[in-house]
Amino acid sequence: MVRIRVLVVDDHRIFAESLAAALAAEPDVDVAAAGSGPAALRCLERGVADSRPFDVMLVDADLGAGAGQPARAPVARAVSDDGEEGFAGFVDGISLVAGVRTGQPAVRTVVLAEKDDPRRAALALQAGACGWVAKDCSLQRLLAVIRGVLRDETHLPPALLTGVLRELTAARKHRTESERLVESLTPREREVLRCMVAGLGRKAVAERLFLSPHTVRTHMQNVLGKLGVHSTLAAVALARRAGVGPVDLTGDVVERGGQLA
Numbered sequence: 001m002v003r004i005r006v007l008v009v010d011d012h013r014i015f016a017e018s019l020a021a022a023l024a025a026e027p028d029v030d031v032a033a034a035g036s037g038p039a040a041l042r043c044l045e046r047g048v049a050d051s052r053p054f055d056v057m058l059v060d061a062d063l064g065a066g067a068g069q070p071a072r073a074p075v076a077r078a079v080s081d082d083g084e085e086g087f088a089g090f091v092d093g094i095s096l097v098a099g100v101r102t103g104q105p106a107v108r109t110v111v112l113a114e115k116d117d118p119r120r121a122a123l124a125l126q127a128g129a130c131g132w133v134a135k136d137c138s139l140q141r142l143l144a145v146i147r148g149v150l151r152d153e154t155h156l157p158p159a160l161l162t163g164v165l166r167e168l169t170a171a172r173k174h175r176t177e178s179e180r181l182v183e184s185l186t187p188r189e190r191e192v193l194r195c196m197v198a199g200l201g202r203k204a205v206a207e208r209l210f211l212s213p214h215t216v217r218t219h220m221q222n223v224l225g226k227l228g229v230h231s232t233l234a235a236v237a238l239a240r241r242a243g244v245g246p247v248d249l250t251g252d253v254v255e256r257g258g259q260l261a
Contacts, residue, residue: 005052006146008033009040009096010060010112015135019058022139029146037063037096044104054107056146057100060135061113061120063093094120094127101128108149116160131155178242181227189226191247192219196232197239198246208247 006023010016013035020033032047032054034040040057047053097109110131111124121132130149133142134157145155185193188209195205206216220232229235 003028003030004056004146004150005030005032005047005054007031007040007043007047007054007057009035009037009057009063009093011035011063012060023143026143029143037093037099040096041099041103044100044107048104053104055150057097057107057109058112058142058146059093059096059109061093061111061117061124061132063096094124094129097124097129098127110145110149110155116157118160118162118166121156121160125154132157132160178238182239182242182244184226185223189219189223190244192216193223193235193239193244194247196220196223197236197244200247 006029008016008020008023008031010019010033016033016035020031023029024031032043034043040059044054044057093111097111100107100109105128108130109128110133111121111129112133112135113120114135116134124132130152131145131154133145133155148155182190182193191209192205195208200208202213202216202220205211205220206213209216211219224230224232224235227235227238229238
């Protein structure tokens with residue numbers, strides 16, 4: 001019998017353990033549970049190391065939220081307005097989905113939610129989720145979704161379809177506008193923007209591009225002006241929407257006067 005390995009990720013311990021026990025009663029399902037994003041990543045890595053990778057991850061949409069508080073939207077790593085670098089944000093369930101999609105693309109992810117939310121469901125799909133399921137759905141329904149996503153199906157509640165399509169259409173419109181704004185930047189300004197996306201502060205950008213901090217400051221101000229935003233974080237968010245990735249910080253290739261050095 002081919003067994004399905006499922007990882008339940010939820011910081012509500014009783015719910016996670018109850019769901020894991022219910023799924024484990026199925027003859028073809030192996031289950032583990034994790035109470036946080038980092039714990040989930042450790043479980044996934046351990047599964048690969050033991051040659052027993054997980055097939056499906058069920059993750060709470062509100063992972064990490066305080067009691068009675070909705071999870072905050074994922075925010076990219078960025079620099080503050082004064083040029084200091086750091087993690088400006090909070091990793092929630094949907095951010096975990098995106099991370100797993102990048103690190104272990106073979107794992108299918110399904111988001112478990114307490115209520116239908118077209119905007120967040122659309123974000124989950126964009127992050128790489130294969131499904132959005134109510135936490136109070138029947139075990140039979142959840143098992144059908146688990147088996148369905150392993151056949152490359154996408155599962156959404158019918159009541160969410162119209163709203164999710166509307167959100168995805170709006171997101172595409174915003175992406176197109178963001179791409180147009182990024183195209184208005186000079187090659188040097190785009191390189192500076194990529195450094196900003198990577199989380200580099202003004203001094204680090206100056207060292208990388210062999211420019212003075214004053215020149216980098218001018219470039220950053222020009223980037224904000226052309227993108228029509230007032231902060232580094234907003235510029236990074238717009239760049240992400242336009243598909244602009246971070247500069248490669250692992251290589252030794254840098255630019256000097258527009259030429260590769």
